[in-house]
Amino acid sequence: xxxxxxxxxxxxxxILTGIPGxxxxxxxxxxxxxxxxxxxxxxxxxxxxxxxKEQTLHKPMYLLLCMLALTDLSTSSSVIPKALCIFxxxxxxxxxxxxxxxxxxxxxxxxxxxxxxxxxxFDRYVAICNPLRYTTILTNAxxxxxxxxxxxxxxxxxxxxxxxxxxxxxxxxxxxPHTYCDHMAVVKMSCGxxxxxxxxxxVIALVVNGLDLMLIALSYGLxxxxxxxxxxxxxxxxxxxxxxxxxxxxxxxxxxSLFSSLTHRFGxxxxxxxxxxxxxxxxxxxxxxxxxxxxxxxxxxCDKVGKYICRK
Numbered sequence: 001x002x003x004x005x006x007x008x009x010x011x012x013x014x015i016l017t018g019i020p021g022x023x024x025x026x027x028x029x030x031x032x033x034x035x036x037x038x039x040x041x042x043x044x045x046x047x048x049x050x051x052x053k054e055q056t057l058h059k060p061m062y063l064l065l066c067m068l069a070l071t072d073l074s075t076s077s078s079v080i081p082k083a084l085c086i087f088x089x090x091x092x093x094x095x096x097x098x099x100x101x102x103x104x105x106x107x108x109x110x111x112x113x114x115x116x117x118x119x120x121x122f123d124r125y126v127a128i129c130n131p132l133r134y135t136t137i138l139t140n141a142x143x144x145x146x147x148x149x150x151x152x153x154x155x156x157x158x159x160x161x162x163x164x165x166x167x168x169x170x171x172x173x174x175x176x177p178h179t180y181c182d183h184m185a186v187v188k189m190s191c192g193x194x195x196x197x198x199x200x201x202x203v204i205a206l207v208v209n210g211l212d213l214m215l216i217a218l219s220y221g222l223x224x225x226x227x228x229x230x231x232x233x234x235x236x237x238x239x240x241x242x243x244x245x246x247x248x249x250x251x252x253x254x255x256x257s258l259f260s261s262l263t264h265r266f267g268x269x270x271x272x273x274x275x276x277x278x279x280x281x282x283x284x285x286x287x288x289x290x291x292x293x294x295x296x297x298x299x300x301x302c303d304k305v306g307k308y309i310c311r312k
Contacts, residue, residue: 013093013094013095013096013174014093014094014095014096014099014174014175014176014181014186014189015092015093015094015174015175015176016082016086016092016093016094016176016178016179016180016181017086017092017175017176017177017178018083018086018087018092018179018276019179019273019276019277020177020272020273020276021271021272021273022273026086026087027087027088029087030084030087030088033080033083033084033087033280033284034084036080036284036285036288037076037080037081037084037284039288040072040073040076040080040284040287040288041073043287043288043290043291043292043295044069044070044072044073044287044290044291045069045073046291046305047065047066047069047291047294047295047301048066048069048070049308050301050304050305050308051063051065051066051301052066053308054304056300056304057300057301057304058140059140060123060138060139060140060142060143061120061123061127061298062301063140063143063144063147064116064119064120064123064143065294065298065301067116067119067147068113068116068117068120068249068290069290069291071109071110071112071113071116072113072286072287072290072291073287074105074109074112075106075109075110075113075282075283075287076283076284076287078102078105078106078109078180078283079102079106079179079180079280079283080283080284082094082102082179082180083179083180083280086179094181096166096170099176099181099186100162100165100166100181100186101162102180102181103161103162103165103181103182103183103186104158104159104161104162106180106181106283107158107161107183108154108155108158108159109154110257111153111154111157111158111204111208112150112151112153112154113253113286114208114209114212114253115149115150115151115153115154115212116147116150117212117216117246117249117250117253118150118212118215118216118219119143119146119147119150120246120249121215121216121219121220121246121250122215122219123138124219124220124223124242124243124246125219125220125222125223126138127242128223128226128227128239128242128243129222129223129226157204157207157208158204160200161183161197161200161201161204164196164197164200165183165186165187165190165197168190168191168192168193168194168197169190169191169192170189170190170191171189171190171191173189174189176189177272177276178276178279179276179279179280182279183197183201184198184201187201209254209257213254216250220243220247223239223243226239227239227240241297244297245293245294245297245298248289248293248297249286249289249290249293249294252285252286252289252290252293253286253290256278256281256282256285256286257282259278
């Protein structure tokens with residue numbers, strides 16, 4: 001395969017190098033990337049199809065699963081196809097407009113994903129702590145409203161990122177050592193004053209992740225308090241089982257993100273390819289595992305999926 005000239009001839013383009021230091025292994029790296037992406041598409045589309053077709057699944061919890069599936073598809077699809085183009089065809093160029101657009105969609109989808117996890121924690125809180133009023137508190141219409149609020153929040157928080165960057169001058173060397181247009185990676189390409197951009201990115205990360213994690217922790221604190229008051233062992237186990245899938249999803253979603261953020265900001269001694277691989281795991285592992293976790297842990301959904309598979 002012909003090597004790509006890393007000096008961009010187009011002054012309005014960036015170069016995404018892929019995984020620095022592992023360029024010779026890009027073809028091999030693309031194999032797990034492509035397998036994971038196919039699993040992501042199959043798993044999440046299956047959830048959307050089954051819930052959409054089955055009237056008995058038109059409930060708040062399954063609507064939240066559909067929202068989660070949509071955000072998983074959005075985050076992975078905003079990153080993985082371009083990464084595979086780099087690995088397979090050496091297509092490393094991306095216009096500044098395309099780069100900023102990719103940045104907006106991947107960060108907005110990530111913020112929306114976090115909002116869905118918070119809503120799911122609230123759903124579990126109401127189901128365990130106030131079960132008699134569950135159907136009146138969490139209706140399908142209210143879930144849709146909460147989803148709309150989460151989407152508006154994501155757009156309002158993330159939109160200033162590309163808008164602020166579009167006003168900055170970029171240096172002649174526009175080589176981004178990454179597989180996608182991460183906010184901080186693009187900020188480093190600027191020759192202007194980057195203080196506002198750096199501060200805004202840090203504040204958004206702290207506000208969104210910090211606030212959402214606090215709300216999730218608060219919900220589970222109240223859930224644990226309610227569960228400890230249950231005298232019946234059967235009811236106690238049933239209450240805990242209803243939260244298992246959501247806790248697993250939280251761990252798979254926030255752990256790669258946390259490790260990636262910490263290594264990016266404080267892991268100066270860590271090799272660049274480790275940073276990039278950890279960052280990509282956030283767009284691969286949670287979207288791939290989430291449908292599996294809920295498919296295994298949610299009997300009603302598992303039965304409906306099994307019904308369609310048996311038909312085929």
